[in-house]
Amino acid sequence: MAPTLGNFALWLSLFFAIFQFFTSRKNNKLKFITVSVNGLLISSLISFFLLMYVHIVSDFSVLNVFQNSHTTKPLLYKISGVWGNHEGSMLLWILVLTIFNYFIFKLYNKKNSAFISKTLETQAFITTGFILFTILTSNPFERMIPAQENGLGFNPILQDPALAIHPPLLYIGYVGFSAAFSISIATLSVEDGEKIPWHIYMKPFVLAAWTFLSIGIALGALWAYYELGWGGWWFWDPVENASFMPWLLGTALLHSLIIVEKRKSLRAWVLLLSILAFLLSVIGTFLVRSGILTSVHTFALDPSRGIYILIFAALLGGYSLILFGVKSKRYFDNNYFTFFSKEGSILINNILMVVICSTVFLGTIYPLLIEALTNNKISVGEPYYNSTVIPIMIPAILVMGIGPILGWGKEDKSKTLKKIFPTILLTTIMTIFIFLIYQSYSVIGIAGIILAFWIISNNLLILIKKDKNCSMGMIIAHLGIGLVILGITSSSVWQEEKITKMKIDSETKIKKYNIVFEKINEIKESNYVALRGDFLVYDDKKNIITILKPENRFYLIKNNFTTEASIHTNLFRDLYIVLGEGNLNDGWIVRIYYNPLVIWIWIGSLIIFIGGIVSMNINLRKLKILY
């Protein structure tokens, strides 16, 4: 019953999406638009929660549940299992689309009816595209006959709390850009677009998208850090790139919107960026779901899906870019920029963000191009990105530190020097302090630490001085970025690794810690069996710090094997232990990492998130004034 209803609700949402497209296109009857927007929201809510319901009750007459679930799976992962697979995640994608659609509709009033209708029309087009895609190629309510006794289970490395909420956050990010896209299309399309405060409408959506994309990416990295078990957290995997590219453009977009607001410049640029940010989100989806790129994120692959998304992206891209080409003329402003000013610094960073984004895009698709053109296979991996992205990132971060304290228009250079003197002093002190602790002199290490404290101390000083020119959200988010840079630099430059074979009762040393392999235990849980090592960690004064308990798990249902790293975290370092292969006679292979300051990546990300929320609040207030 429930699957049939769910399927029906999905078709109903298709109906409402098409209905919304035509009613908002004509913009004659508000009543019809209201019905379609609400109908769309309610029907997609119903289909989403019905899918969740069939996952919770383990209805194995549904193919999607059979393929991805099992009765022994804990409840949390039955719920997150809804979006842990391709078909279900499309339903979540649609739900988020319709929620944003609803918020856009909330902006509707008599004065802006033509503009919001056009936005809703575009949004309805996008929604229709994705619902059709789901129904045609990936319907999660597809039945299987006869119904099965039990399911095939769910990839155990995905059974994790951080990963349970990672996709919804990312989707809010990707889909949030759809709202900016639609607003941009509407601005270009309607007659009197210049008179409409479209940038005020657009900003909260961009902020929401950017903020949630940021925290979503961070959670994905956090998960990779503790679950994949080799101490790293970012691998320049195509799928990571697919989320990083919209983030970079989103960052550029967010900052350009400030210039549109304060200086009435860069309007055409912002309209273009908001189109590109969403297109990249869709292309990212295409790359992930079509399977043309090999990646650690394995979704069920099917070429017909890839072709559908490619055609859809081409349609969206073709239409929006041609529209931009034809209609953007009236948004070109010929304002002069002094580079040594707030808008100048934002402009420089805009260029750099777009250059980084293009570079990542190039690296992601280059192997495909080469293979198509020359039949040779090449790999573009981490070393490529490190040697191209980092050099562009460094000036961007330098500018990011000074930008906020510069004034609009023109800034006096000697006055600025006086202003940043305390920052330089503080940066120097903190950098020397860090180097006294870690005593390592790698060039990248020095550069990274200086940049991190450059950002941190600048924003702390702005905070202390209560500079009215700077928004609270900005200061918080920038502070977060500074902390993230600190964590990234120190954990990648000063990471120490020890790989050794340990028997029970033997001990080993990493930095000032003595680690004793006390015993090995067997664990029997409902859905896995495991071996767990107990490692006592002592500091140099022979005080016991903690017992680390890394595990090797074997999941019986999926015939799957995972390692669970055990981590002891404090504000200065992580101790990270992974249990490897071994047996009682020869001992076990044990890998131990000493990761300095890694926690600041996660704290920093959380602070960025908070900054985004604060800024969203401020910008929503600006939006309310319009009503």
Place this chain on the structure above:
Amino acid sequence: MTNKTFIIIISIFLIQFFLNSSYTVEPDEVLENQKQELRARDISKNVRCMICQNQSIDESNAPLAKDLRIIIRDKIKEGNNDKEIYKFLTDRYGDFILLKPPLKLSTLALWFLPFIFFIIGFFIVFVNNKKSKKI
């Protein structure tokens, strides 16, 4: 079943799964000469595990990755320099094995476009700025 036998059974059971899971350099591979070992690690980080997805042989526990790690270490012990080792690898497996694509005619765009993007970006802004009025 006693604790000990259980552990033995699980360890035997788990071994086969280690073969295709993500693990890295094993202690018995490590070279005694620390300088040489560091060199081996640096090279390994740049060598793709051919049968894995987007992993270097330094991170992988696939048997092929292990073989390559040992080959690289043997070559280092024989006194080959990095260039010779990379050449040996690409002769055998093609450019696909390098995570850092070599600079060639076909990768010129890959390596120089970022730089060109950078120039173009600033060029457009400067030209635009020249044309615009001061306010």
